[in-house]
């Protein structure tokens with residue numbers, strides 16, 4: 423299997439290079455040269471199989487001959503043994519024909535674990551084969567950092583350094599990153615905002631002298647292996663509800679559009695998905711693009727669902743590339759135009775491309791009052807305590823079901839409510855309990871350093887951490 427850039431000006435690469443790759447050198451995102459497919463009989467055979475087996479089958483389609491199936495299966499078994507639920511990502515009926523797909527039973531209680539756990543194992547194999555030793559650097563507004571630290575802690579050929587905004591993430595989120603006690607993990611509390619953290623990370627990746635002495639890598643949501651790993655639970659949940667003999671629809675709480683794009687991937691692989699509704703909070707760039715045909719950013723607003731407080735949905739470029747018939751020149755032009763500093767008008771999606779997107783995708787945005795109301799209402803009606811990201815999607819699902827209840831509707835539940843206790847308490851007056859696996863987190867010793875929001879200071883820290891001072 424080969425991977426091409428959405429902007430067409432970078433050479434195609436193989437699976438193992440795609441595992442380690444961030445942006446392509448031409449600024450595009452890697453995508454498979456052609457979509458692998460399952461037959462209906464193959465999809466039907468997923469029924470009743472352990473999650474790790476379906477994961478190996480789906481991810482294996484993207485690795486092709488580059489990995490021995492038994493070896494991949496050993497990796498997915500190990501990755502998903504870190505989840506506390508035997509089904510890994512269980513499906514639960516919430517209302518008639520409306521189901522919750524619980525993606526938060528991993529070690530850091532958010533869906534980022536599903537991809538990060540297998541990514542770390544794929545990294546390990548790729549790095550050993552290439553004899554490389556990497557330093558992973560990431561900025562986090564909360565969930566990605568914890569999932570990445572948990573997945574890469576103790577790795578023999580990768581170090582990981584996380585930058586987070588000092589005092590602006592929840593204590594639970596911080597403790598998942600700072601209590602590992604591992605020498606290959608460094609945490610830096612930056613005295614600034616999440617944007618400051620991200621700007622420093624970008625500065626580091628653009629610093630040629632630094633990159634000559636430190637082999638840098640990123641694990642953000644544009645990574646192809648993460649997308650492939652997220653396609654898996656579309657298969658397991660749809661098959662549990664009758665696919666391939668029956669169509670299923672999904673509602674996805676969306677920020678960077680990685681999770682929703684994974685649904686598109688599952689559809690291309692043969693899964694009969696009727697509709698994917700992209701549910702956003704008031705940071706509604708993707709929902710608006712699908713509704714209006716114009717992709718234009720606004721100012722980021724802080725909400726109670728912070729993992730979706732994003733105004734540039736990086737993975738949207740992959741859908742655009744598909745929607746313009748894989749015209750790389752058109753994609754490059756559109757996204758270079760979008761990124762121009764003084765472009766406040768965004769870009770128009772060509773009519774045929776918009777029609778293509780709307781065949782599968784719909785968009786809906788949910789405001790703060792509706793989100794709180796949904797947390798309270800779901801508790802009252804069903805007894806389930808849900809987190810604010812999931813609440814956004816359930817509200818969107820309610821609107822869909824007001825029109826049509828004939829197709830099974832699956833809502834992706836992306837975080838455990840105990841990760842966002844303040845929002846849940848304020849909305850519903852209850853205190854979500856931490857699952858057993860996370861109990862004790864509050865008494866472990868934390869290790870992190872505080873640095874000013876200054877790229878040079880952080881770079882000096884990184885050189886020291888990477889042994890390149």
Ligand SMILES: *Cc1c(COP(=O)(O)O)cnc(C)c1O
Nearest residue numbers: 565677678679680681729836837
């Ligand atoms: C990251 C995240 C999302 C958004 O996922 P994208 O792939 O960026 O669209 C939604 N909910 C939670 C809890 C998250 O951590």
